[in-house]
Amino acid sequence: MVVLGTIIVIALIFFLASIRVVREYERGIIFRLGRLVGAKGPGLFFIIPFIDQLVKVDLRVVTMDVPKQELITRDNVPVTVDAVVYFRVMNPEDAVTKVENYITATSLISQTTLRSVVGQSELDELLIHRDKINESLQRIIDEKTDPWGIKVSAVEIKEVTLPEELKRAMARQAETERERRAKIINAEGEFQAAEKLSQAARIIAENPIALQLRYLQTLSDISAENATTIVFPLPIELLEVFKKRT
Template identity: 55%
Template sequence: MAGPYTGIDMAHYDKEERRNQQSSGYSVNADSGDSGGICAYLLTGISILLIICTFPFSLLFCIKVVQEYERAVIFRLGRLLLGGAKGPGIFFIVPCIDTYCKIDLRTVSFDVPPQEILSKDSVTVAVDAVVYYRISNATISVTNVEDYGRSTRLLAATTLRNVLGTKNLSEILSERESISHVMQASLDEGTDPWGVKVERVEIKDVRLPIQLQRAMAAEAEASREARAKLIAAEGEQKASRALREASEVLSDSPAALQLRYLQTLNSIAAEKNSTIVFPIPLELFKGFSKRMKE
């Protein structure tokens, strides 16, 4: 006997669980009394008689409660009860012949241990990831796999190695989101028979060897220096063009050169400097150079 649902997500989960049971072809056995034989009927009768004789103290052993985020999978004499998982709320079991297992439906996260991976371009990297999963079918997670948590962890580590082994180092560093989606789809397909739904996979860190880090740093530094030299050369080219245009303007107007000279003196005087520079035209030295040659 299960209590009423208090959340939309739990109701959606129950619909999803029934749909998964139908789509996966999993057959739920009927109550143990259907084909258990005389021994099963005898044990069931004795258990019920004990419950009646020890009433109301037997209620302490018959009534069980599971939380809103939990489900109980009940086995009677080793056979799964008809109706699948029970809960949330109150449900009844028959002592001595019933056993049950609680399954937590909340999302669980775990870290995939760092994996030493040889990429497609023969570079060794250490990669770790985070996987988020939840139970989509409580009955199948108990009956189809011994330990769904451990199995999911091992499969996640293997999938991480297989997926990243087909990628180049540049793809591993730049395409983390697409790699996460590929891993999620592969894990979800592998864990579906276990009643596990993989919700999210994230690549946490990619660690490169020290020598490779130094080589990549040297390559990046050389690339930046090359770009800096190109930018400086472009600046010199633009400055030379501007100076050529200025010289052409000054050669066309001799008064402009005098005005430029006065502006220079004004800027020097503004800094409270006692040194004044007077430019001497080179034409004045032409006469002296001719006499020295003679």
């Protein structure tokens, strides 16, 4: 009875040790005596205790910060750039067997690629056309990590830090540009006003009666706004108009 009880206890221990549960977002990679068996999960499955080895791999999207990189752009401007990489494991077997640590490897690849791509870009491209640089980073990193079963879904440059001297120079340049635009707008306004006055002068020169009508309109406006007596010179031309009619 003692031997039978011992066997039952050992069998129960082996049975409990063989039970494994993998969550929905995980996969279990099984190695049997060092040889890859395959991926299991999600759910409940069994392994052979002391013979099978289980390695769990998370399939959720990983958000990884790329450390700040100090580099020089193609137009010789020193900048400090950091980024964030979004990736996930698509093939858990490759992620375990083809690279020692896929997170560390992806981080190092992202750093070197960031330095390379930004170093080949000019400062204006880095500040204005950042979307194109992000797409280029995503494509290159994804190609390099694809053999490891990693899919890079997006790469975003978070911040571009410029030297203080360059910031002041860019601020002066922006202020000068704003002043230039303001002067151009004022000049265009004066030109349009002068053009309209010139057109009005030509019309009055062709029709002298228009000047007299404008004169009378001015008198009417003044009399409506002020209650005091106003002495206003009467132009000779106005009298000549009535004289001609007479």
